[in-house]
Amino acid sequence: MRKTQIEMEAEQSPVTILERLAFLVHTQELINHYAPVFDALARAGAAFDILTHREPITITPEQRAAWGCGVIKQRRIRNLGQKYRCLVTNHFIAQRNGRLLHSLAVENIRFMYAAGKSAHNLAPWNTIYDGILCFGPYHAGAFKARYGLPTYEMGFPRFDRYFTETPDMPALYDRFGCDPAKRTIVWLPTWLELSSVGLFNDEIAALCADYNVVVKVHPLMPQSEPDRIASLRALPLTRLIETAEDNIPLYQLADFMLFDYGGPAFGAIYAGKRFILLDVPQAAADTLTGPDSSDIGLRQVFRxxxxxxxGIRGVLEDDATWAAHGAACADQSARYFAPHQGTAAQHAARALIDRSWLTKGTAP
Incomplete structure (x- = not known):
């Protein structure tokens, strides 16, 4: 790839190292993902900046005041000939060889976003990182076995407040337009070839007379798959969410949840929620999963x-399914997540402040 004039000049100039953390946030959904860690870093007095990429990112005045962080375009940092001591990202962003990330920081740490789609999640591009903040023992073992990467098992910071706050259910029913007399189903489908949208629309529409049905689509679906969005808008849903709202209120709201592939089902395992997995043909052959993908493997354990x-209604109404479900969630949670329910953000913040695990190869 041909270098720009700015990049060539920057390589010839002294680089200023900024001795604080930075998070490269390329989609709005990542603010929800990192927010509990931002809170924990602020409480610990650890300075950090948020770097934006191409998509505009909204940070409320309240958030900015609470976090005390700068919000800067990543291109500006590079143009100024600066680097951060440590940069946190959820994946390689745009350049699989890590050129962008290495131009922004001395140390690069991956903060996992989702636990499914293993062909993508465990791909060789992970070697651009100095270490991985992962959810728990399953992925820690996989990263070490494949690439010898240092790992820190943090749990799932995004879910901390699921365990630490008591939800105001009347407020949640009102917020999402639900009838309190009905039980609530939340459907969180993924996008592209692994999406259940279109395959299950009619069956889920038939549930709307007896259940509140709330759907939040994958954050990239509204822009990339307008036909699928249109098909969902045609259903008699209680609420269709197309924006980057935090998922945690939906987990608090739900009596039952529906998932296809990717990360949301693992959040339900961590939270001990009742859920059904929706199958998509040839999912195990998809380039993002593969037959050994963790979200394929869940189908050996869960309905x-x-x-x-x-079959959705039948499973919803099958008491025997739910009698066994809680124990299965507990077993799989121990496999995929460190047991830090309610305190995971503190563990992640500690790992970012004290990065000695990068050289030790294990969590401090």
Missing amino acids: HVGASDR
């Missing part, structure tokens, strides 16, 4: 249905 089964 799952195909579109031709028309």
